[in-house]
Structures are given as C-alpha cells and as structure tokens.
Amino acid sequence: xxxxxxxxxxxxxxxxxxTMAKKMIxxxxxxxxxxxxxxxxxxxxxxxxFATRADYQQQNMEDNDNLQYTMLKQLELLPEQHIELxxxxxxxxxxxxxxxFDFDSVDFLASLHLxxxxxxxxxITNYPYLKKIAGFHEPVILSTGMSTLEEIESAMGVLIGxxxxxxxxxxxxxxxxxxxxxCDVNLSAMSEMRRQLAVSIGYSDHTQGIEVPIAAVALGxxxxxxxxxxxxxxxxxxxxxxxxxLELKAMVFAIRNIEQAIGEGHxxxxxxxxxxxxxxxxxxVAATSIRKGETFTEKNLAVKRPGTGINPMCWPEIIGxxxxxxFEEDELIEL
Numbered sequence: 001x002x003x004x005x006x007x008x009x010x011x012x013x014x015x016x017x018x019t020m021a022k023k024m025i026x027x028x029x030x031x032x033x034x035x036x037x038x039x040x041x042x043x044x045x046x047x048x049x050f051a052t053r054a055d056y057q058q059q060n061m062e063d064n065d066n067l068q069y070t071m072l073k074q075l076e077l078l079p080e081q082h083i084e085l086x087x088x089x090x091x092x093x094x095x096x097x098x099x100x101f102d103f104d105s106v107d108f109l110a111s112l113h114l115x116x117x118x119x120x121x122x123x124i125t126n127y128p129y130l131k132k133i134a135g136f137h138e139p140v141i142l143s144t145g146m147s148t149l150e151e152i153e154s155a156m157g158v159l160i161g162x163x164x165x166x167x168x169x170x171x172x173x174x175x176x177x178x179x180x181x182x183c184d185v186n187l188s189a190m191s192e193m194r195r196q197l198a199v200s201i202g203y204s205d206h207t208q209g210i211e212v213p214i215a216a217v218a219l220g221x222x223x224x225x226x227x228x229x230x231x232x233x234x235x236x237x238x239x240x241x242x243x244x245x246l247e248l249k250a251m252v253f254a255i256r257n258i259e260q261a262i263g264e265g266h267x268x269x270x271x272x273x274x275x276x277x278x279x280x281x282x283x284x285v286a287a288t289s290i291r292k293g294e295t296f297t298e299k300n301l302a303v304k305r306p307g308t309g310i311n312p313m314c315w316p317e318i319i320g321x322x323x324x325x326x327f328e329e330d331e332l333i334e335l
Contacts, residue, residue: 001259004217005202006252007097007118007225008033012075015236021077022088023230029092031249032256036089037097037118037225040082040109043072045102071237079108086112106132121145121176121204124155134162140169141223143204145176149196156197170223171197173216174204178241185212190219206241210251217258224255281307284318286327294323301333309333 008028014021021038028036047068077085082098089096099118100106106129109117117136121143123129133140140159144152152171160166173190185207194201202223203216213224227242243251269277287302294300296318303312309332310318324335 001262002222004221004255004259005035005223006033006255007035007037007223008248009037009204009225009227009242011037011039011227011238011242012072013227013229013234013236013238013242014038014075014077015234016074016076018077018081018084020230021081021085024228025085025088025092025094027228027230027245027248029089029094031228031245032252033094033248035095035097037099038077038082038085039075039101040077040098040105041072041101042104043069043076045104046072075236082108082112103129103132110136115139117141119143119155121147121174124151127158130155130158131162134159134164137163138168140164141172141202141225142169143172143174143225144193145174145204145206149192152193152197156199166199170200170202172202172204172223172225173221175206178206178238179208180206180241182207182212187212187216187219190216190221194220208241210243210247210254213251214254214258217255218262226251278306278308281305282312283307283309284312284315284333285309286329286331286333288329290323290327292323292325296321296323296333304330310335 008031010021010024010028014024025036049067049069051068086096097114097116097118098109099120100109101120101123115138117133117138117140119130119133119140119142124142124144124147142152142155156169159169171193173187173193175184175186177184187203190201190203200222201220202225203213203221204225205213205216206227213226217224226248227238228248229239229242229244232239232242232244282303282305285302285304286300288300290300298319301318318333318335321335327333
C-alpha cells in the first residue's frame with residue numbers, strides 16, 4: 001500500500017496571528033496529516049503597491065481597500081515566528097512546510113533546511129524563481145493552476161535544465177479559483193499529465209467539501225494539498241474555500257481508507273471473503289432420489305447451496321455418468 005502525502009495548507013489563514021497559527025498546527029496534527037504548510041513572503045517583494053485583489057479575495061475581506069499589498073502585509077509571518085512554528089510542529093508530531101513567494105523568502109527557507117520545495121501556481125512562468133529553486137537540488141512539488149500542459153513542460157524544462165532530476169519533481173493538478181466550481185475541476189487531466197510528463201502526480205484542491213481530493217487519490221494522486229481554517233467565517237482571502245477542523249479530519253480518514261481499498265491491482269480472492277465461498281456458491285446435488293447405477297441427467301440433478309460439493313462448472317462431465325451409490329434428494333453428488 002502506497003501512502004498518499006497529505007499537506008494541510010494553512011496558507012495565510014492564521015490572519016497574521018502566531019496564536020492562530022499554532023491552533024492550526026494543533027488541528028493538522030490531530031487530523032493526521034503529514035505536513036502543515038504556511039506561506040512565506042514579504043509583501044513589498046511580492047506585489048506592487050497598485051496590484052488589485054482577485055474577486056474572491058476582495059469578497060472575503062472586511063475592508064474596502066482593493067489592493068493586494070495592504071491585504072498581504074498584515075498576513076506576513078516574521079522569521080522568528082517561522083522558527084517558533086517549526087519547533088511547535090516538532091512537539092505536535094507534524095512536519096512544518098512553507099511556500100516562498102519571493103527571492104528573499106526563498107533564501108530564508110533555504111536557511112531552515114526544510115528539504116522540500118513547493119512552487120505555487122503563480123510562479124510557474126517565473127523563470128528566475130524556477131532557476132533559483134532548482135539550484136538547491138532538492139525535491140520539488142509544482143502546482144499547475146492556470147497552466148497549460150505546454151507551460152508545465154516549460155517549467156519542468158527550467159527545473160531540469162538547472163540541475164534538478166526528473167524523479168525529484170511531483171506535479172500537482174490544480175485549479176486556481178477559490179472555491180473551484182465542480183465543472184472546472186477536470187480530475188481526468190491527471191491521467192494526461194502522468195502520461196505526458198512521466199512524473200509523480202498529485203492534486204491541490206480548492207473545491208468546497210472533501211469528495212474531490214478523495215476521488216483524486218482513487219485516480220492515483222500521490223500528494224494531496226488542501227486548505228483548512230479554524231473557522232470558515234473568519235475574515236481573510238482563503239477561509240471560505242477551506243475545510244474546517246472536523247472536515248479535514250474526515251478527509252484524512254477517508255483518504256487512508258481509499259489507500260487500502262485501491263489494493264495491488266491483481267484480481268484474486270481476498271482473505272476475508274474466502275470463507276464465504278462455501279456459503280454463497282453452489283454444488284451439484286440430487287434433484288430427486290437417485291439409485292446406484294442410475295444415469296445422471298438434467299432431470300435428476302440440480303444446483304444448490306452450499307458450495308462444498310462438486311463445482312457446477314463440472315456439469316457437462318457429470319451428465320451421463322452413473323451414480324456410484326444411492327443419493328437422497330438435496331444430497332451432494334459424489335463420484
């Protein structure tokens with residue numbers, strides 16, 4: 001059984017509060033995820049002071065300011081807060097992870113030696129960023145929201161061309177609308193991506209509910225990333241497209257069940273069902289009383305439970321044989 005890597009995306013749902021961030025780590029650890037992921041950035045390096053918010057961001061904010069800068073500035077985590085959260089994750093038994101959105105943040109995360117990089121969908125066409133990440137020669141998870149297959153291939157080309165091995169790349173299918181309409185999910189694209197890109201494939205989910213990431217695992221996703229929050233009614237850009245604590249726990253539970261249910265792919269009789277053969281299958285029995293030496297015919301034989309006698313698939317061989325002894329009605333036939 002191959003275990004799915006589950007990343008609980010805290011993102012910026014801590015609202016700039018270290019206390020909330022720790023509560024989110026508590027939730028992630030209790031749910032049984034593998035990683036809890038935050039976002040590392042300096043607002044001044046990430047956006048211009050004139051960049052406007054996406055519709056979903058503005059709808060979920062309480063202020064009337066439509067600028068990304070003012071929104072992001074209040075959601076920054078300081079370097080010392082990262083250290084504090086890493087230590088807290090160790091205590092809680094879950095792995096700290098973060099996405100860097102600018103060069104200074106990349107350098108800072110590199111100094112933390114996390115050993116794994118996440119490239120967000122918005123950076124897939126950022127050549128300098130991709131080149132810098134590739135230079136660390138560490139495994140990369142690449143999100144692909146808003147991307148064509150050709151753009152994904154180009155991004156992979158930059159990563160591989162700058163020192164990364166193809167085996168170190170996991171590509172996540174993704175749609176960058178919060179929440180993603182079900183009609184736009186297109187989970188089937190994972191099959192094309194696996195076939196065309198020849199890399200490990202996962203899924204980063206922004207739909208409401210838990211059914212889509214569960215389905216993605218059934219379709220072969222090796223990594224699942226899902227936003228979560230302490231409360232969907234909190235102000236902030238991503239809360240409304242995130243899972244609440246009990247939902248996150250239910251998703252993880254379901255994914256772990258699906259991992260077992262997928263199996264190894266060869267159709268065979270399972271250990272649990274083998275004992276039911278004798279009860280559910282049938283045998284060749286006497287339809288009426290049959291005397292020794294009498295010929296077995298389709299009129300004096302029948303097929304009934306239990307399945308502890310001669311297999312009914314032997315019917316053609318039994319018809320025409322002579323009864324070796326007397327048989328009462330419903331008695332299992334023997335030769």
